[in-house]
Amino acid sequence: MFTILTHLKNRYLSQKAQGIVEYALILAFVVVLAAVLTSDTGLSGAISSIFGKATTQLNGASASASASK
Numbered sequence: 001m002f003t004i005l006t007h008l009k010n011r012y013l014s015q016k017a018q019g020i021v022e023y024a025l026i027l028a029f030v031v032v033l034a035a036v037l038t039s040d041t042g043l044s045g046a047i048s049s050i051f052g053k054a055t056t057q058l059n060g061a062s063a064s065a066s067a068s069k
Contacts, residue, residue, distance in 0.1 A: 036046045
């Protein structure tokens with residue numbers, strides 16, 4: 001019984017699995033970065049768009065909160 005548990009532990013908690021996860025995270029970061037850089041507006045436009053959307057949502061939330069009082 002213990003040999004089976006030891007085998008499973010060695011198989012699923014190995015350094016190889018950790019390396020695969022790290023490479024997947026790096027690949028995801030590169031894909032997101034490439035998508036932002038190749039968009040029509042570029043990086044500055046993407047950042048401005050994100051902050052603009054956040055500002056719009058906050059203004060809408062504060063307006064609805066003050067209207068409900």
